[in-house]
Amino acid sequence: MEMLLTVIRLAVRGLLAYKARSLLTMLGIIIGIGAVIVMISVGRGANDSIQQQINNLGANMLIVYSGSTKKGGVRGGYGSKPTLSVKDAEAILRECPAVLEVAHVTSQNAQLVAGEKNWSTSVSGTIPSYSLVRDWPLKTGEFIAEHHVRSASSVAVLGHSVAENLFEPGEMAVGQKIRINNMPFRVIGLLAAKGSDPRGRDQDDVVFVPYTAFSRKLRGSRLPGVVHVICLSAQTKLLVSEAKREVEELLRQRHRIKPGAEDDFTVRTLDEFAAMADKTMGIMTILLTSVAAVSLIVGGIGIMNIMLVSVTERTREIGIRMAVGAREGDVLIQFMAEAVTMSVVGGIFGTFLGIGASSLIGIVTGWMIPIHVDAILLATLFSAAVGVFFGFYPARKASRMDPIEALRYE
Amino acid sequence: MGIPVIRFTGIKKIYPMEGETVEALRGVDIVINKGESIAIMGPSGSGKSTMMHIAGLLDTPTGGVYELEGKDVSSLTRDKRALMRNQRIGFVFQGFNLLARCSALENVELPMLYRRPGVPERRKRAMQSLGLVEMENRAFHLPRQLSGGQQQRVAIARALVNDPALILADEPTGNLDTRTGRGIMDLLGSLHEKGITVIIVTHDPEVGRSVRRRIILRDGLIERDEVG
Numbered sequence: 001m002e003m004l005l006t007v008i009r010l011a012v013r014g015l016l017a018y019k020a021r022s023l024l025t026m027l028g029i030i031i032g033i034g035a036v037i038v039m040i041s042v043g044r045g046a047n048d049s050i051q052q053q054i055n056n057l058g059a060n061m062l063i064v065y066s067g068s069t070k071k072g073g074v075r076g077g078y079g080s081k082p083t084l085s086v087k088d089a090e091a092i093l094r095e096c097p098a099v100l101e102v103a104h105v106t107s108q109n110a111q112l113v114a115g116e117k118n119w120s121t122s123v124s125g126t127i128p129s130y131s132l133v134r135d136w137p138l139k140t141g142e143f144i145a146e147h148h149v150r151s152a153s154s155v156a157v158l159g160h161s162v163a164e165n166l167f168e169p170g171e172m173a174v175g176q177k178i179r180i181n182n183m184p185f186r187v188i189g190l191l192a193a194k195g196s197d198p199r200g201r202d203q204d205d206v207v208f209v210p211y212t213a214f215s216r217k218l219r220g221s222r223l224p225g226v227v228h229v230i231c232l233s234a235q236t237k238l239l240v241s242e243a244k245r246e247v248e249e250l251l252r253q254r255h256r257i258k259p260g261a262e263d264d265f266t267v268r269t270l271d272e273f274a275a276m277a278d279k280t281m282g283i284m285t286i287l288l289t290s291v292a293a294v295s296l297i298v299g300g301i302g303i304m305n306i307m308l309v310s311v312t313e314r315t316r317e318i319g320i321r322m323a324v325g326a327r328e329g330d331v332l333i334q335f336m337a338e339a340v341t342m343s344v345v346g347g348i349f350g351t352f353l354g355i356g357a358s359s360l361i362g363i364v365t366g367w368m369i370p371i372h373v374d375a376i377l378l379a380t381l382f383s384a385a386v387g388v389f390f391g392f393y394p395a396r397k398a399s400r401m402d403p404i405e406a407l408r409y410e
Numbered sequence: 411m412g413i414p415v416i417r418f419t420g421i422k423k424i425y426p427m428e429g430e431t432v433e434a435l436r437g438v439d440i441v442i443n444k445g446e447s448i449a450i451m452g453p454s455g456s457g458k459s460t461m462m463h464i465a466g467l468l469d470t471p472t473g474g475v476y477e478l479e480g481k482d483v484s485s486l487t488r489d490k491r492a493l494m495r496n497q498r499i500g501f502v503f504q505g506f507n508l509l510a511r512c513s514a515l516e517n518v519e520l521p522m523l524y525r526r527p528g529v530p531e532r533r534k535r536a537m538q539s540l541g542l543v544e545m546e547n548r549a550f551h552l553p554r555q556l557s558g559g560q561q562q563r564v565a566i567a568r569a570l571v572n573d574p575a576l577i578l579a580d581e582p583t584g585n586l587d588t589r590t591g592r593g594i595m596d597l598l599g600s601l602h603e604k605g606i607t608v609i610i611v612t613h614d615p616e617v618g619r620s621v622r623r624r625i626i627l628r629d630g631l632i633e634r635d636e637v638g
Contacts, residue, residue: 006523006529013511017511316507317509319507320507320508320509320520321520321524322492323466323468323495323501323507324495324496324501324520324521324524324568325492325493325495325496325497325521325524325525325572326492326496326523326524327488327489327492327493327524328488328489328492329489330492330523330524403468404463404468404469407503407507
């Protein structure tokens, strides 16, 4: 213990003798460690933020897309082939015990006009259960009700962004008349803001109308009973995969798909979205951290360089120490201690820099950027490892010197 | 006869040099007893430096046997030689060789850094050693704040601090004026009274005259070994 203290004291003194040089050398490590911490923290912060957005889509939600068209080998995207129907949605609710709520959605773009203002957005026909499936509360007014669907009422529920674009701030949107593709509709509700989805699309840029009104007034008689997407929620989080299995089985049966044939629909769970996002972010974080680690290695090379200069400059000192009885190990430890002290002190300052920069990025982006203890621990260990790795060669060079030659060195 | 501290039997040192070999020592036999103070003299190239390096365990002989205090040390490993230097041998150099950034006291403590007694013990013994060379009132001065003679005294204190059997001094007065040099020689001369063997390598005849025994080397062999 006392030996260790002596070694550290000696190393600190050696470094303090050349303050500017030591500081500049440490700067490489400070920046390297700072960059590693920022990249780990920001990567995690971005991931957390995306995971939260995914959960924001709705609790325990599953989404059924209709399959893709296939014309002469050219395949369309999801929903290009109209295979899902209102009847499918009703059957899922009726026959799948793991499913809690089901809603179907059919959308198209439309021009909205309110007074002097107009706005183009996606208008969706849906049913009352949609707000439950999406776990989407209203800010004011009410959502589409059963009697609106039954009587195909011309009523509309606006997303937050749409309301902002059609009405002045503070203006009461509920009760106002708007025109959708020139058809008059009455605003009955305003949805709470939900923010952007994991793909960055604004979820609040939407208008919902009863699907019956959608079919008759907006869509015309094309493809009656066909829907784009069926959203559903499982009874509990644990039943999500069970619900997925049930829905797939039911739809294969209803669509008369032979065993072994390709499904004409796709069921996606939020877990899959989450896993996908997690994977993407993981790759990003590894990439960014690797780049940061490169700067740490450059910092380490800086240490090695300066230690080599220092060993040469202090050849005579090494000779004196050897003459009075320093063994190879003693000299090795002395120079290793200087390299490690530089890298660890640099690592500590770099950690502070990293925490500061991460917090700043958190403030700018609005992400919650977590500073994990393990990131700090990792950074400190890593910086010590850099010191050991890059300090070894110069220290070994010092310890292998011939004392006679070293004493003669001018 | 006294107790032999150093016994060289047929010591040889051959250096390879650009394809040829240089014989620096060609079979040297010497016995140096405890408490003796001797000078090793000779022109440059006579092998006196090589002899000092071997006697001081900074180098190993190519042939022959070197016994230090009765123990064969001719082929010790680097680390064993370092330990032996630390415990049994003190060096005094022409250029003093003090660490410039350390105080006189810390310079004297240096050999104990590798022997690991505790800090208070280290400090006490370093102070005692500085006392022996009458430098205790300069303990906290840096080498550059001391005169040449004072620096050499600190170097002698450093050589003495681990109670060595042998002190090897390489031209200890070479960088000093005559009067200061004489003071240093008096100090080294007084050490043999404490039972410490002192070997001085020099080509200064006055230094040679101030000790009792002189070994004169020429071309790697002992030319004369004179007493008185």
